[in-house]
Amino acid sequence: MPTALKSKPVINNEREGESVEKPRHNYFSLALKIVGWQLVAVLVVESTLALAGLGEEEIFKLDPTFGFVHMNNKHITWRSEGYSKSYFGADGMREPGLTIKKPANTFRVALLGDSMVESLQVSIDETFGRQIERKVTNTEKPVQVLNFATSGYSTAQEYLQLKRKVLNYDPNLVVVFYNHRDLFENWAPPDQTLTNVRPYALHLPGQPLTIDSSSVTQWSKSPRGKFLNSIEWLREHSRIWGLIAAWETQASFHDPVYRTVVGFLTQPVKTVKAAAKSLSAIKPDEVLAQYTPKRLWKAFIGSNNSSFKIKFYDHASVSKDGKEKEPIKASEVSIPKDVQKSPVMADKAKATKIDPVIASGIMQAPSLQTFPKAINEATAAKALADAKADADIKANNAGQDNYIKLMSRTLDSLLYEMDTACKAKGARLAIVIAPSRLALDATEVREDMMNLTYDKEIGIIKKLTERREIPFYNLQEKLEAQPKKEARQNFYAMHLTPQGHAFVTAELTEFISKLTNSEIKK
Numbered sequence: 001m002p003t004a005l006k007s008k009p010v011i012n013n014e015r016e017g018e019s020v021e022k023p024r025h026n027y028f029s030l031a032l033k034i035v036g037w038q039l040v041a042v043l044v045v046e047s048t049l050a051l052a053g054l055g056e057e058e059i060f061k062l063d064p065t066f067g068f069v070h071m072n073n074k075h076i077t078w079r080s081e082g083y084s085k086s087y088f089g090a091d092g093m094r095e096p097g098l099t100i101k102k103p104a105n106t107f108r109v110a111l112l113g114d115s116m117v118e119s120l121q122v123s124i125d126e127t128f129g130r131q132i133e134r135k136v137t138n139t140e141k142p143v144q145v146l147n148f149a150t151s152g153y154s155t156a157q158e159y160l161q162l163k164r165k166v167l168n169y170d171p172n173l174v175v176v177f178y179n180h181r182d183l184f185e186n187w188a189p190p191d192q193t194l195t196n197v198r199p200y201a202l203h204l205p206g207q208p209l210t211i212d213s214s215s216v217t218q219w220s221k222s223p224r225g226k227f228l229n230s231i232e233w234l235r236e237h238s239r240i241w242g243l244i245a246a247w248e249t250q251a252s253f254h255d256p257v258y259r260t261v262v263g264f265l266t267q268p269v270k271t272v273k274a275a276a277k278s279l280s281a282i283k284p285d286e287v288l289a290q291y292t293p294k295r296l297w298k299a300f301i302g303s304n305n306s307s308f309k310i311k312f313y314d315h316a317s318v319s320k321d322g323k324e325k326e327p328i329k330a331s332e333v334s335i336p337k338d339v340q341k342s343p344v345m346a347d348k349a350k351a352t353k354i355d356p357v358i359a360s361g362i363m364q365a366p367s368l369q370t371f372p373k374a375i376n377e378a379t380a381a382k383a384l385a386d387a388k389a390d391a392d393i394k395a396n397n398a399g400q401d402n403y404i405k406l407m408s409r410t411l412d413s414l415l416y417e418m419d420t421a422c423k424a425k426g427a428r429l430a431i432v433i434a435p436s437r438l439a440l441d442a443t444e445v446r447e448d449m450m451n452l453t454y455d456k457e458i459g460i461i462k463k464l465t466e467r468r469e470i471p472f473y474n475l476q477e478k479l480e481a482q483p484k485k486e487a488r489q490n491f492y493a494m495h496l497t498p499q500g501h502a503f504v505t506a507e508l509t510e511f512i513s514k515l516t517n518s519e520i521k522k
Contacts, residue, residue, distance in 0.1 A: 042240070045240060046238065046239055046240060049239035049240065049242075049243070050075075050239060053077035053085065054077070054239060054242070054243060055238075055239030055240060055241070055242030055243040056074075056075055056076050056077040056078075056239060056242055057076065057077070057078060057079065057080060057242060057245070057246075058071075058235050058236075058241065058242045058245045059071055059074065059076055059088070059120075060151075060194050060195060061232060061235070061236065062194070062197070062220060062225065062228060062229060062232075063216075064213065064216060064217065064220070065160060065164065065199070065213060065216075066153075066157050066160055066161065066199070066216075067157065067190075067197040067198045067199060067213075067216045067219075068150075068152075068194050068195060068197055069092055069150070070088050070092030070093075070150060071088060071092065071235075071236050072088060072089070072090055072091065072092050073088065073089065073090060074087070074088040074236065075087055076088060076120065078120040078121060081121050081492045081493055081494070081495055082120075082121030082122055082492050082495065082497065083121075083122075084120055084121065084122055084123045084124070085123070086120065086123075086124060091165075093146070093147075093148070094124055094147060095124070095146060095147065096124075098146065100168055100169055101170075102144075102169065102170040103142075103144075105141055105142070106141065106142050106143070106144055107141050107142070107143045107144070107172050107173075107516055107519070107520060108143075108144045108145075108146060108169060108170060108171040108172050108173070109129075109132075109133075109143060109144070109145045109146070109171060109172070109173045109174075109175060109512065109516070110146050110148055110166050110169065110171035110173070110174045110175065111129050111145060111146065111147045111148060111149055111175050111177070112148050112149060112153075112158045112161065112162065112166065112174065112175070112176045112177065113149040113153070113158070113176065113177030113178075113179065113434060114149060114150070114151055114152055114153050114177070114179050114182075114434075115149070115150075115151035115152065115495060116149075116177065116179055116434045116435070116436075116494075116495060116496065117129075117147065117149035117177045117434065118147070118149040118150060118151055119147070119149070119495070119496065119501070120151075121492060121495045121496065121497070122496070122497070122498050122501060126498050126501055127147065127501055128496075128501040128502075128504040128505045128508065129145040129146075129147045130145065131501065131502070131505040132145055132505055132508060132509050132512055133145040135505070135509045135513070136509060136512055136513045136516055140520070141520055143516060146169060146171065148161060148165070148166050149177070151195050152193075152195030152196060152198075153198075154182060154185035154186050154188070154198050154201070155176070155178075155182055155185070155186055155201070155411055155414045155415075156185075156186045156198065156199055156200070156201035156211055156414060157198055157199065158176060158418075159201075159211070159414050159417060159418050160199070160211065162174065162418055162421060162422075163421055167421065167422075167425050167427070170425070171427050172426075172427055172428070172516075172519050173427060173428050173430065173512075173515055173516060173519060174418070174422050174427055174428070174429050174430070175430045175431075175432055175512070176415075176418065176429065176430070176431055176432070177431075177432050177433075177434045178431060178432070178433050178434060178457075178458075178461055179434040179436060180434075180436040180438055180439050180454045180457065181457075182411075182457075183404075183407050183408065183411055183452070183457055183460070184407060184450075185198065186198075186200070186201040186202070186407065186410055186411065186414070187200055187201065187202055187407060187410070189215070190215055190216075190219045192224055192249065193249060194228065194249075197215070197216055197219045197225075198215070198216070199211055199212060199213040199215060199216055200212045200213075200214075200215055201410055201414060202406070202410055203406075203409050203410045203412075203413040204406070205409075209410070209413040209414070209417065223259070223262045223263040223265075224259075224262060227262050227265065400450040400451065403450065404450060404452060404460075408460050408464070411460075411461075411464065412464045412467075412468075415429075415431070415464060415465070415468060415470065416468060419468055419470055428471070428515065428519055429470055429471075430470065430471040430472070430473070430511075430515060431461065431465050431470055431471070431472050431473075432472075432473045432474075432475060432508065432511075433458050433461065433472075433473070433474045433475050433476050433477075434475060434476070435475045435476055435478075435479040435490065435496070435500070435503075435504065436454055436476060436479075437488075437490075437491040437493070437494050437495075438454075438494065439453065439454030439455070439476065440479065440480065440484075440487055440488065440491075441484060441488075454476060455476075458474060458476060458477075462474070471511075471515060473508065473511045475504060475507055475508065478503075478507045479503070482503075490503050
């Protein structure tokens with residue numbers, strides 16, 4: 001008889017015929033746990049950074065009128081140059097407990113300017129504004145000094161700030177600080193830096209003063225503008241972002257890959273089209289010609305840099321000094337016919353296909369036919385270049401003079417409008433020349449805009465204020481009267497040290513005091 005099959009024992013009370021249910025993996029629960037722990041980690045890092053006062057230097061947000069303004073209700077720990085801890089209140093002001101309504105029997109002084117006056121490099125009690133406030137306050141009438149200064153602000157922005165914000169605080173005296181190169185900032189195109197996004201101001205002959213915010217609007221619609229707007233909450237509240245903000249600004253300037261990524265995130269269609277256009281412009285034959293065995297060997301033994309790069313962000317060419325500039329189109333270049341027919345230029349054209357940028361430099365060149373036939377082509381070419389260089393110098397000088405006059409006219413109109421607005425509110429306007437480390441030492445290498453040094457700028461401002469009968473004080477003159485070593489100690493790199501604020505206080509107190517007393521006596 002066949003051996004009877006033994007029945008399989010039931011394990012864990014399983015019934016016969018029932019399948020064993022395998023344990024399920026709850027991926028959703030796992031994902032929630034991962035996200036939860038990541039949030040905890042982020043909060044721990046944010047709290048640690050808050051306790052350490054790190055990542056608290058992101059202080060500006062986009063504004064459709066001014067270009068940018070201080071963030072509101074923001075803790076600031078400044079370490080970039082000097083050190084200070086501050087808090088921007090509900091109106092982006094640094095003074096604690098400040099109210100828009102002026103306290104009774106109080107004399108208010110409003111300070112306007114750029115980062116030199118903003119003074120984030122020192123504590124608020126060390127700023128020259130607070131020191132002057134303590135010195136000029138008397139028992140008859142307390143004095144409040146309110147600092148409205150904002151890094152990077154032009155005179156046009158200060159004018160808008162005066163009309164839309166400052167006068168709401170009912171100041172009795174408004175002191176506008178003029179800094180090196182402010183003359184040109186009223187007509188300066190924006191770049192990747194938020195503090196260079198400004199409205200334009202221009203006063204053409206026969207026309208009214210025009211302040212145009214279209215540049216701000218266009219910048220806000222750019223990939224970088226859209227990106228910064230989209231992360232505004234993060235920029236205002238995250239200290240982690242605050243730590244990487246400086247790197248992000250540099251990357252937006254110099255990293256084409258980063259700019260392309262931002263473009264894909266903010267303007268995907270436009271960026272894809274630009275990338276496709278750049279790629280379609282690449283000619284395989286020309287690329288392969290760059291990689292012959294001889295050239296590859298030469299590159300291998302003589303250079304560590306690639307000779308070929310694909311640029312997805314097609315918007316500007318780069319000059320020899322590394323700065324980006326808009327390329328000149330060949331269709332915009334007109335070369336004189338006699339220059340085109342010259343044997344020298346013909347040979348050069350065949351060899352180099354004359355780059356439009358080079359060609360544009362000979363647009364107004366004197367005719368080669370003016371040279372005697374006995375002069376050989378080499379001599380003629382040299383004479384042509386010398387004559388062109390001389391003509392360029394004269395043309396550039398004339399153009400620079402006209403541009404400076406236009407910028408001076410614009411600044412004069414802005415000061416007039418500011419003075420008029422102050423008088424309408426019963427306030428007085430004064431202009432102070434800010435001390436400049438950049439212009440301190442004439443022996444140092446300086447990049448003066450259009451050969452206009454700071455002392456020449458100051459001369460222009462002084463004439464404008466004299467004509468308008470606006471009180472004027474020159475701190476730069478007082479700075480340069482000090483021994484060089486002592487004068488340099490007033491600055492960190494570009495901004496005032498505590499010693500520098502003490503210097504400004506000592507020099508400016510009497511000027512402010514006289515204006516304050518004269519206004520109080522009225």
